[in-house]
Amino acid sequence: MNSLPYPIQVHDLTVSYQRKPVLYGVDLEIEAGSLVGVIGPNGAGKSTLIKTIMNMVRPNGGFVKILGKSPKAGTKHIGYVPQRESVDWEFPVTVMDVVLMGRYGHLGWFGRISKADKKMAHECLEKVDMLSYANRQIGNLSGGQQQRVFLARALAQESSIYLMDEPFVGVDAVTEKTIVSILKSMQQSGKTLVIVHHDLATAKNYFDHLLLLNMRKIAYGPTPKVFTEELLQKTYGGRLTVFSEMASQAAKQPEIETAKTIGE
């Protein structure tokens, strides 16, 4: 066992939106230096898990610990890459401005952006092959380019843990390759990465650990162990639909049930 605290530890986590449960009793312990892919069908709670770890969604039960600390104190150590569609791409900032935002966590109220910060942002843009776009307004970028800018911002953050929500959605093949190679080099330098992914076909090659999620944790472990037909069947095969139906039934008001019995 590792004597250091886990980068991310989730215990008996239950989250629901307006009484509809999205995650149910999830346990998870991610070890330092793993590159984890979170996979599961639509509505399986992948993004919700990320958002709960990031302290943006309040759980109904269970807890999250980041490096052994509470999420409130811990999220500072996490580099978060939200879904590309979640931001306003018409906002009046340039590519360079966005990447520099990755440095903001290291500045104070009056903190100015130093030369070192700028140099760093420069290097990060170079790594994702976007340096020639540094002074462009972000509205003129393609989907793949937008994702590269987000990745550059994450690199500039220099966090030890990264959570990324669907970084491969709507990007071209070249960008996908670039992102994967950057993720792997980040892992080699000791970072812990958790990536929400939707494509089963590529998941096997991209990640060394997989989390199969469908409201419940179906499985978590090294890719060769977890990427089995049986477990994938269980994740995608809809066996849990009954479970989810019953759970939302239970969450509904009990009056309906009573009214029925009286009617009979």
Place this chain on the structure above:
Amino acid sequence: MRIFLKLCPGLLLLVALLAIGIPELMAKQVGMQGEEKFWERTVRFFLLQDTSVQIVVLGSTLIGISCGLIGSYVVTRKLSLFGDTLSHAVLPGIAIGFLWAESKDNIALMVGATGAGFLGVSCLTFLQKCTHVRQDSALGIVLSGFYAVGICLLTRIQKMEFGNQSGLDSFLFGQASALSVEDLWGIGCTLFIISLFILTAHKKLLITGFDLSFSRSIGIRADSLQYVLWLLLAFCIITSLQAIGVILASALLIIPAVTASLLVKRMNAYLLISATLGAFAGLGGSFFSFLGQGMPTGPLIVLVSAGIFIFVLCLRPTDGLLIKWFFSRKNTLRIHREDTLKAVYQILESHDFQHQTINTQALMSKRGIDIVKCEIEIQQLINAGLATTEPRSPKLSIPGQSILSLTPMGWEYACKIVRNHRLWELYLTNEAKYAPDHVHDDAEKIEHVLGDDTIRQLEHILSNPRKDPHGKLIPSLTDMEMGNIESSPSS
């Protein structure tokens, strides 16, 4: 886009009417007073000779700057309607403040307005969080509800004995000339606080505006920041009410900022331009109001800022509506010219280049257009120095009965277009595997946009072909020099 282009002349006309109309209107009113002439008042305004003018100029400029700065954040965060709702929501507060103090006491009005604004925002938050009412509907409900209460109260006040000379209607439409020194202090303080806030929290405002969830993830307290922004927005609106009025207060927040968004791509420049335009609009509005002797300032400020907006929309570099229209028109004319030249070439080709001239009738039937259009097209060729005409018989010149010949330049141009067309057709059939009867329409469009580099590339790929898919000659420079094809009389 097309619709905009069609609307464009209409918009321009509107601006022109406003530009002519406003001074006319002022002049008339001034004339009726019979005291001062239009220019005298203008000079008086800009020389800042008396204190009242100084207060108006300073006040409206500072208000414009405040609104421009806060407005930039309002617009980039898509809160335009929020500002409008807030400004309407403070009206009942002003009326209650007045009833309470029984006079136009600044502190009472301020307290009332702030309270009502806070209540309005609370209602809005309640509707959004606890009901299924959509955001735009919630804004509409709060806006109209509070405004209705305010109007009822104001009407009551005006019927009371102390209400007659209250001057409260200046809160509806704005009256910059009623600004007092105390108002000026309020405006100045608000601007100072806003500037201080923006200077200290500039980066945080930038990041929460762009990517809220990311900003939270790096530990920025986005909600507190948002509340401070709302509070400053409320102060900004309340202090500017005297000058611009409840109904149109949001115009000074929205229009300068949107105009700035047309021009720049970075937040710093955005703030600067928005503040400048805001100041300009405030100043312009109060100037026209001053000329008009008591015209409400609010509508005039809106007209000035809307005028600037339309101007920028039409004439901004590369993307302006008018600029675009101009280039699209230029392009259309060029395409027409090229089509005419091609038709001339084809007519000459159908006679195996035996003649060097064609008559207008042939061109008309080839292009399938009537005589008027045909004359226009020919005239355009002549204007561009691509063709010359002479009457068919020297004695009489009848329209549509002239003889057309191409100048050397026109002939070269015609060959180039036909060459473009046929090369592209050949490329489509040989390389892109189109059927020969599918390529003509495509080539009709592409021929006008093929640049010299692309032509060189096509020649290389197709290894300098001689015939197009339909077996017709692809005219080249050598053909022209060798005399295989001939039209230009001088060659």
